[in-house]
Amino acid sequence: VNFDLGEETDLLRKEVRDFIAQHVTPELLERVHRTGTWHDKEFALALGRRGWVAPGWSVEEGGEGRSWLEQLVIREEFDRVDAPVSGMSVTMLVANTIRKWGTPAIKAEILPKVVRGEIVMVLGYSEADSGSDVAAARTSAERRGEEWVINGEKMFTTHAQVADYVFLLARTSAEAPKRKSLTMFLVPMTAPGVDLAPVRTLGGERTNITTFTDVAVPDSQRVGDIDGAWAVLGSALEFERASTWAPALDRLVDAALHVSGTPAADGDGWDFTDPTSRGRIAHVVAEAEVSRLLALRAGWLASQGLSTLAEGPMAKLYSTEALTRCSADLLDLAGADGLRAAEPGDHTGAGILEHAYRHSQVTTIYGGTSEIQRSIIAERGLGLPRSRTA
Numbered sequence: 001v002n003f004d005l006g007e008e009t010d011l012l013r014k015e016v017r018d019f020i021a022q023h024v025t026p027e028l029l030e031r032v033h034r035t036g037t038w039h040d041k042e043f044a045l046a047l048g049r050r051g052w053v054a055p056g057w058s059v060e061e062g063g064e065g066r067s068w069l070e071q072l073v074i075r076e077e078f079d080r081v082d083a084p085v086s087g088m089s090v091t092m093l094v095a096n097t098i099r100k101w102g103t104p105a106i107k108a109e110i111l112p113k114v115v116r117g118e119i120v121m122v123l124g125y126s127e128a129d130s131g132s133d134v135a136a137a138r139t140s141a142e143r144r145g146e147e148w149v150i151n152g153e154k155m156f157t158t159h160a161q162v163a164d165y166v167f168l169l170a171r172t173s174a175e176a177p178k179r180k181s182l183t184m185f186l187v188p189m190t191a192p193g194v195d196l197a198p199v200r201t202l203g204g205e206r207t208n209i210t211t212f213t214d215v216a217v218p219d220s221q222r223v224g225d226i227d228g229a230w231a232v233l234g235s236a237l238e239f240e241r242a243s244t245w246a247p248a249l250d251r252l253v254d255a256a257l258h259v260s261g262t263p264a265a266d267g268d269g270w271d272f273t274d275p276t277s278r279g280r281i282a283h284v285v286a287e288a289e290v291s292r293l294l295a296l297r298a299g300w301l302a303s304q305g306l307s308t309l310a311e312g313p314m315a316k317l318y319s320t321e322a323l324t325r326c327s328a329d330l331l332d333l334a335g336a337d338g339l340r341a342a343e344p345g346d347h348t349g350a351g352i353l354e355h356a357y358r359h360s361q362v363t364t365i366y367g368g369t370s371e372i373q374r375s376i377i378a379e380r381g382l383g384l385p386r387s388r389t390a
């Protein structure tokens, strides 16, 4: 097996690094960390102009027709420097789902704006009592003529504060079994009756509670069949679960090496003649490599039109748990310096370790918790019986 990604990929990597040098300024990173909003309008528009919001889409659709590997490289470079691409990544989860399930009218209205970086779409699945068991959602949509009237509350609607639309899971029938009575809607955040309240997380990321009070949306905003959300959600979740945190592990290594080259607050540096310290950083490099290879496998399967139902969760599960383990270990290795929060403008130092440790916790929760990923791997990968209720 040849793991060399080739000269063209190296050139692309350089192009992305040049773009980052120009657009991902210390001021931008400082603002993102201060507000907890990993999205920036100007940066998204610049990505759109460069063709990197949806690089895998065809040129006619506004993309660059990039291969899955090239898309992975672009994403890897942005993630490695913690560029604010999260809002656009979530938007792309919705956009790819609309591309598969939307009507021609909704595709024509939404997708060109996505590819230009002009709009943000967010996920409105989870509720206070239905996260892992997403099909237990209670937010309702009632048909009234050509409209639907939505009432309910969603928990953890990340990026809603900058969103144009929420991709909402709503119950449309009281009688049918729980998975056969849900429908997806693309609800404008400006619709009367939509409200939100901020929720700050341990990792500094802002998320939201969103409420829907008699929100009227036309039937044309429905995505997929009435009571057909389970099929739509299935592909949306498959896109979401095939994610990797390998670049965040690379960033940990970068930070550890940077810190090691800088005298510590008490005047001492890390002792790299000590085999234990060297070994602990080398261990993170190995964890990053395993995480990357799992992502490459899931990416290759998807590119062949094959299912990633078990391999996507493996990449997500392994890389998020590795990030949690490794950030804890390097924080410990950095000693007192590791507890220092990042200073404004310091995006390579010990503050990275402290932030990574806090942020890593949530990576094992969103997009499906580790327990749920394990359960899916057992069912889909090993053919074991379902552990969760249908």
Ligand SMILES: Cc1cc2nc3c(=O)[nH]c(=O)nc-3n(C[C@H](O)[C@H](O)[C@H](O)COP(=O)(O)OP(=O)(O)OC[C@H]3O[C@@H](n4cnc5c(N)ncnc54)[C@H](O)[C@@H]3O)c2cc1C
Pocket: 122, 123, 124, 125, 126, 127, 128, 129, 130, 131, 132, 133, 155, 156, 157, 158, 159, 201, 205, 207, 362, 365, 366, 367, 368, 369, 370, 371, 372, 375, 387, 388
């Ligand atoms: C920062 C953040 C951002 C988020 N952003 C979004 C977003 O933008 N949109 C959105 O819709 N959601 C979002 N979520 C919600 C996220 O998807 C859920 O938190 C997650 O699915 C877990 O659901 P829960 O919080 O209700 O926990 P629960 O489902 O109540 O789980 C509690 C615990 O029980 C375990 N558990 C539950 N069921 C099982 C089972 N069957 N087998 C074994 N163990 C089980 C879980 O693993 C967990 O440890 C976000 C969450 C966070 C924390």
